[in-house]
Amino acid sequence: MATETTRDADTRVAIDVKAAQAAGRLDAARERYAELVERHQRRAARIAYHYLRDSADADEAVQDAFVKAYTHLGTFREELPFEVWFTRILINGCLDRIKAKRRRERWIARPTMDADGVERDPAEHLPALTPSPEAQLLHNERRRRLKEAMVQLPERQRLVFVLSHFEGRTSREVSAVTGLNESTVRVHLFRAVRRLRSLLAPGSEHEDTGDASGTGTTVVKGRVRHASC
Amino acid sequence: MRLADAVLRRGHLSERALIDVWTTGIHPAHLDRCDQCARRALEMSRWLENVQATGREDAEAVVTNDVLVRQRDQVMSRLAQLDRPSKVISFPAASPVTRQPYAGRRVSPGWLAAAAAAGLMIGVVSMELSHMLPFGGTSAPPQVVTAPAASPYDDSDLLHNTYVNPSVGGLDALDDMTPRVVDIVLASR
Ligand SMILES: [Zn+2]
Secondary structure (H helix, E strand, O other), X not given: OOOHHHHHHHHHHHHHHHHHHHOOXXXXXXXHHHHHHHHHXXXXXXXXXXXXXXXXXXXXXXXXXXXXXXXXXHHOOOOOOHXXXXXXXXXXXXXXXXXXXXXXXXXXXXXXXOOOOOEXXXXXXXXXXXXXXXXXXXXXXXXXXXXXXXXXXXXXXXXXXXXXXXXXXXXXXXXHHHOOOHHHHHHHHHHHHHHHHHHHOOOOOOOOOOOOOOOOOOOOOXXXXXXXX | OOHHHHHHOOOOOOHHHHHHHHHHOOXXXXXXXXXXXXXXXXXXXXXXXXXXXXXXXXXXXXXXXXXXXXXXXXXXXXXXXXXXXOOOOOOOOOOHHHHOOOOOOOOOHHHHHHHHHHHHHHHHHHHHHHHHOOOOOOOOOOOOOOOOOOXXXXXHHHHOOOOOOOOOHHHHHHHHHOOOHHHHHHHOO
């Protein structure tokens, strides 16, 4: 998670932004807030992308999270690292998007199918966020399979796996962001690994039909604990 | 060593213990004694490393610098829109329209004054009548609905930014009926 220096810097900026907002110096508030955006944007974009598995959705989720954090900065408490507070906002936004998508998919055919009924990578047909040509070349079979496997994880397992494994957070840090206790975080991580190993095992493609603990149809039961807004 | 590992696996490490080796860095003593578990731990850590590298590579391919710059611009422009004060509709101080010759029918100021006086009389008389009629005084007082104190930032705008395209369709009819000051000024000349 944030080093002491980064955390202090974030807090200082957040306090400055709040003060500028309160004084009506909104241009100054935004200018200062841009520092927070720049510092946390890349990580936020990665988390949202891993979590939502759709680059356009992830882009919107990140934008919304930064806008929401700015407009609710008055509720930010300095004893909490900005990064933790902001990540909660981001994750709650992602959860809302997943829920909304599920509701839509009850009525609308999946847009990720092409004319031949073959599932396409959602990132492929989103011009704004498509990878560079070089990156597309590297977009190999392994990445496709991992993405498909990730989406089959229940939300909490996926969230814990993304934060722990892709973002390198400790169980304690994941616990702070998600509101789950540390032992639950470790259980989710273990289950996610076990499930992914099964999904990614050679020859397992298209064979896995899921089980009680790991189907992709798990309903999102709750939001990440209070995002303070 | 966990009790379950000792009892159920004859001392060999569970899959979870192998994952913990990688995620926590804690190195159980059993790994130094058992080649089989050492091999399993190595295989597990390689798998985890591969998945991590693949996942990070995938995200990095999508989250490019260009994407981040564009995204940052969009965030800042949305914030600027939210911070923009509500527009106050001001009447033009010296509209060029008033200097143009008006082609329509001219109405003398005297007629305007007479019309205003007649309107006032009708209003006073109808108010008096409403008090005298039986249903006039029994009607419930109008409910005053006060809007909650508005936050400078409205949550509903977070996902659907209505500042971009404000819609006031419900007020269009009222707007049509309201005379323009410009028209009245022109008419009185
Ligand atoms: Zn062993």
